[in-house]
Every structure is written in C-alpha cells, then in structure tokens.
Amino acid sequence: MHAGGLVAVCDPVTACAAPCLFGYPGNSAQLPEKVMSDKSHVSLEQHVCLVCGTTFDTGSLLLDKRLRQCMEHHTVTGWGLCREHEQVFKDGFVALVECDPARSGGVKSGCMKPEDAYRTGRVAHLRREAFAQVFNVPIENTQPCVFVEPGVLAHLQAMVEPASD
Secondary structure, eight states: OOTTOEEEEEETTTTEEEEEEOSOTTOOSOOOOOOOOSOBSEEEEEEEETTTOOEEEEEEEEEOTTOOSOBOSEEEEEEEOOHHHHHHHHTTEEEEEEEOTTTSOOOBTTBOOTTTOOEEEEEEEEEHHHHHHHOSSOOOTTOOEEEEOTTHHHHHHHHHHHHHO
C-alpha cells in the first residue's frame, strides 16, 4: 500500500510529522507530487465592513453538512461592522459613506444596497442627534451608516469650519 509513496508518520514521543519514504531503499527517483486541493469542508466565516469595505473574521466556523471539499479557507457570508466602526457606532455615531452614483448599481426606492455602492473612500462620522438635525431623513437606531452623494461631506465640512473660527 505504501510502496514508493510519501507518507507522513507521526512519532507519538516527539510529535514529529516528518515525511518518510517507504518501499524502495536507496531509490533516488522522484516520486510523483500529490497536489492537495485548496478546498475544505470547513471554512472561517468573514464579513465585509459596511463603512470601509474591509473583510474581517467573525470568529465563526462554517461546516459543510455533507463534508464535501467545497469551501475556501475563508468564506464571506455577509455584511457587518469591523471592530473600529463597531466601536464608533456604539459611541453614538452614524457613518456617512460617500458613494459615486454614476458607478454604483441601481438605486431602488431611494435605497442603495451595500453590494451596489461604489465607495469613493471618503467617510465622516456624525453624532446620531446631529444627524437628525442636519438631515430630513429618519434613521433607525440600529442603522450604522448611510450612503451619501459626492459633495455632501464637503458641504458638512463647510458648515463646521465657520463654527470653529
């Protein structure tokens, strides 16, 4: 069964998993290399941050019920907030994420889906109370961010600068 094959042998004393050659002593012929699949039946779950777009680990494991080797090492399953933006949200801020409407996907009923938003990279955080005073759009307490058109953040910056003089 192991003749001419490369097998990992685990020594229980040293816990060494060194590859050992069985079969042909002194054989210098190259053995065919086995290529392992990058797929597995277990994967680490990841989410994408709604605000900054970075991928982060959720700490959950995903398991294929049929134990098929069908998943990558990391699997993105949805949206959430990274640690930094989760803390900012808990501190009472709403993230204003600037998006380019020309490059974004279709906007239905005034709402843009996170997967359709083309983020420009500009983000501002506004206290939830200030957001309610500045914008005429109601926002749920559980909503961590809103997508805004280019120019909104510059307008907010212009409103703040005279107050700081």
